[in-house]
Amino acid sequence: MATSEAYMRTPTQQAWRRFMRSSSGKAGLLIVGFFVLLALLAPLIMPYDATKDRNLRERLKPPSAEHIMGTDELGRDIFTRVVHGSRISLRVGVFAVGIAVVAGTFLGLLAGYFGGRTDMLISWLVDIMLSFPSILLAIAIVAVIGPGISNxxxxxxxxQIPIYARLTRSVVLSLKEQDFVAAAEGLGAGRARIIFRHILPNGLSPLIVQATLSIATAILDAAGLGFLGLGAQPPQPEWGLMISKGFLYFTRAPWISLFPGVAIMIAVLGFNLLGDGLRDALDPRTSR
Known part of the structure; x- marks a missing residue:
């Protein structure tokens, strides 16, 4: 009876039940949900203008009841800046991954479906990009187009485009040999319809999982660029930039760098746990 009820559930219901059985997935969802709510509600809970925030009389104060995370070299409240920094880091992570997903998926679809010279050219381009460490390639790109949070x-x-190009290509190579693609071709469906209406929807699961994991990597990379002065610029409350500014005072006031670093660690952990939970839920080999 229980088995028949399981088969009557929709794939979405089955995936949700598998996800809710994943302890890591639920923990990641809670952490990510917390940061998302923090980023959305920060302007309402504590309005903040980074350009006007300084109080030199309160500079380098240790954590206390008044400043629970202490103050920095300009007397700015670390807790307030960490909270508002979540808006920047999450925005960078989501939009950067969005760029990678759109561009990488499109290239992977072309390479996997058409093959031949198209596949060879795209694979050649992807291999060249993957030959460079991601952070060094990001530094080179920012050095060319200029520093700033948008750049x-x-x-x-x-x-991150090569990751999605390779993943999508492998998915397309396996799906285009399936019967439903042959049936669509037999019914006279055009190439664009087959790619975007039949192949892509059936290959979304690994892309969703990878996108969740990539947000964690994007937050780390953005923080690294901010630390080097190539990302967010002062006085923006970006976590990597805050760590960089606090590094000069680390022996006197370690809390300036410590708390933004902890925020990065927890956010990255949350997205990684959420990605693990989604992978377990969307894996078709997982038992019902």
Missing amino acids: AMIAVGIV
């Missing part, structure tokens, strides 16, 4: 977002998105 850092573009750079992080570009370096």
Whole structure:
């Protein structure tokens, strides 16, 4: 009876039940949900203008009841800046991954479906990009187009394109030999319809999982660029930039770098756990 009820559930219901059985997935969902709510509600809970925030009389104060995470070298409240920094880091992560998903998926669809010279050219381009460490390639791109949070977002998105191009290509190579694709071709469906209406929807699961995991990588890369002064620029409360500014005072005021670093660690952990949970839920080999 239980088995028949399981088969009566829709694929979405089955995936949700598998996800809810994943402890790591639920923990990741809670962490990510917390940061998303924090980013959305920050302007309402504590309005903040980074350009006007400084109080030199309160500089380098340790954590206390008044400043629970202490203050930095300009007397700015670390807790307030960490909260508002979540908006920047999450925005960079989501938009950078969005750029990578759109561009990489399109290239992977072309390479996998058409094959031949198209596949060879795209694979050659992807191999060249993958031959460089991602952070070094991002640094080179920002050095060319100039520092700034928007350019850092573009750079992080570009370096992740090969991941989705390769993943999509492998998915397309396996799906285009399936019977439903042959049936669509037999009914006279055009190439664009077959690619975007039949192949792509059936290959979304690994892309969703990879996108979740890539947001964590994008947050780390953006923080690295901010630390080097190539990402967000002062006085923006970006976590990597905050760590960089606090590095000069680390022996006197370690809390300036410590708390933004902890925020990065927890956010990255949350997206990784969520990605693991989604992988378990969307894996068709997982038992019902």
